Amino acid sequence: MDSQRTILVIALLVLSFFMYQQWLIKDATRTPGIDPTSAPQQVEDRDPSVPGGDLDVPVAEGTRDASVPAVDESSVIAGDTITVVTDTQRIEISLRGGDIIRAELLNHAETLGEDARYTILFNRPGEVHVAQSGLIGPDGLDNRSERPLFSVDQREFALQGETLTVPLYYTDEDGSVIVKTFTFNRGDYAVKVGYRIENNGENARTVAFYGQLKQTMLNGGRGSMFMPTYRGAAYSSDSNRYRKYSFGDIRDRNLNQTTPAGWVAMLEHYFVTAWVPDQNVTNRLYSNSNAQNEAMIGFIGPQMTVAPGSTLELTSVLYTGPKDQARLRELAQHLNLTVDYGFLWWLAQPIYWLLAFLHSFVHNWGLAIILVTVVVKSVLYPLTKAQYVSMAKMRKIAPRMKEMRERFGDDRHKMSQAMMKMYQEEKVNPLGGCLPMLLQLPIFLALYWVLLESPEIRHADFMLWITDLSSRDPYFILPLLMGASMYLMQRLQPTPVTDPMQAKILQYMPVVFTVFFLFFPAGLVLYWLVSNLISIAQMTYIYRQIDKKEQAKKKA
Incomplete structure (x- = not known):
């Protein structure tokens, strides 16, 4: 030759x-390194303990009322949000549930040469990509007919030093005080999301921390033949160190997997949004879709009980930013694999x-x-x-x-x-x-x-x-x-x-x-x-x- x-x-x-890459993008379950035959073993049919039907909030085991109506996120008006500005992000948080409904990456332009910043999370008519979190379980706040409406001391927060903590307050009917905090660090796209539950009631409270990513399932975002890109979900567990879970997968069947540590994410070209739960406990990973053509992937932490007169703290981490391999590797094992180099990763x-x-x-x-x-x-x-x-x-x-x-x-x-x-x-x-x-x-x-x-x-x-x-x-x-x-x-x-x-x-x-x-x-x-x-x-x-x-x- x-x-x-x-x-x-x-x-x-x-x-x-x-041509092979285009085929992989259209069928994410055939990504190199993933065994497509293992899919039925990793997912199950719809389960009442994960989101189902029109529910957008997961239902944990032992919840007293499993017929909670869905919360209409469009009912949140501008006055129901607060703004947080750091050196890396401009974030809007809804006081209804404490969800992050908008995140602009200040160091990344939407289009080269323009002032508009890249918006990774958003809640606009016809298209949504938000990061939700809350407390569910027998005594959770988010399984009720209406998610909690938090109060704040101020509407705008700005990072001045190295760390900024944004607290949201809610007082329950029994006098218990729940504080949801967002902790931001200079130069970091990772946000620590925590709950502090002060049980001032007469009975013990059992709750579980959940976090989920909700995104409209659009058909675009695959790029061209020579620039193929994947937009969809992914997760990591003890049996799958990195697995893409496409919008088609979410439509077809619910993910329902229990694993030590783990994480869930929504991927797009160059950027990733990921929930990283407590890596020292066993979590349940799930997915769902609703009638609005929205996909959800999330985690549910273990149920924790706080005795009367006691305090319980629960934390997780939300990452919204560029696929920084070093930082992602620090946050969770295998999270850096969201920078997907395909079958030549060992050389790339x-x-x-x-x-x-x-x-x-x-x-x-x-x-x-x-x-x-x-x-x-x-x-x-x-x-x-x-x-x-x-x-x-x-x-x-x-x-x-x-x-x-x-x-x-x-x-x-x-x-x-x-x-x-x-x-x-x-x-x-x-x-x-x-x-x-x-x-x-x-x-x-x-x-x-x-x-x-x-x-x-x-x-x-x-x-x-x-x-x-x-x-x-x-x-x-x-x-x-x-x-x-x-x-x-x-x-x-x-x-x-x-x-x-x-x-x-x-x-x-x-x-x-x-x-x-x-x-x-x-x-x-x-x-x-x-x-x-x-x-x-x-x-x-x-x-x-x-x-x-x-x-x-x-x-x-």
Whole structure:
């Protein structure tokens, strides 16, 4: 197999890969690393102890009234909310239930170059994505006909120091005081959500902490063939370290799984919203959908009892922000896997580490990509040298190969025997030029997923007209330069191709690749362009060294 045929094979593999990715996005249960046959063992039919019918609030075991009507979130008016501003987020909290109904990420623009901030949580007509939480169980507040209406000391809160605590107060009929607190830390997208229950009644109170994410199930958000993205739910348990649970899964059946620790999340491109319950207890993970085409995934903590005159504190963590792998790993085991690198995660993770390490020195993601390319090409140089030496030898014996084809005609058996004999005499390995190219394919695909999934690359500026390495080149300059470099490589490494159809296909391969790369992230095209330029330099140097050796032999 010569280098030109290898390029054709790689093109077909790349196209097959993107078609395969689209298939995975449409069927999230077939994500690599997930056993689709295990699904029936992990979920059950509808259960009365998890949300059912039109209920949006989960029902815990032992609840006295399981026929609680759904709460109409649209009845909450502007005056029923408070605003919290930190250095990373602007959050609105509904006093009815204490849900977070809006979250803007202040360090992330909705669209590059515009002032509007990225809104990850929202409650607008026809579309909702909110983070709900509360107390359920025999004496819970949220299983009643109306969720609790909290009171506050002020309507606006702003982070001044390193930590900000926002308390919401509610006094029950028996005199018990429930304080729901939200604790924010500077530079962090994780919010600690806690309940303090002071039982001033005559009877013990049994409650359970629940947290859920509710989102409208829209059909969009999958991206394109070359930029596939997943929007939907995911969870982690002791039997599934990371499992996508699509909106289709939620429509079909309820998740109902008990697990130590665990977490639930809603995923979107570059961002994640996740509830992380107490990791030291056993929690129940569930999902549900309602008549408004809204999906819910959440957790229910263990039921806890607080005696009269005693106090109980329950806490969980809500993360709403970019997929920061280091921070997600700190919050819960396997939460960092929401940065989904696909089946090449084992290669993508070290590439991401190298990219971030180099960025810490150059402070420019485009330059970091160039340096990663230099490192990759340097590591592969011994194989690259063997590749070009093999190509040079193939060029040398090209006239003899042409003569053999003319001599043996259609007798492929004799032709094959003669060529193998010639390879042995000339010490030529016809496969020697394939390995370096094939090794670059998984590196290319792994880097593709790093650029697609890593939020650091989103809206990352390089230089000149490239202001976002995560999106395509707006003027298509990089893809055209990449195509030109690929054409030049073909001219520098001519190989004997006698089949007219194959020769025609190979002739148009730079054009085909250029069309592909028109839709790729600019960072990925930058990597391939720099890789081609380095290959051209290496090729020129190696061929010159070979020519010098040949001339020296002739003189000797």
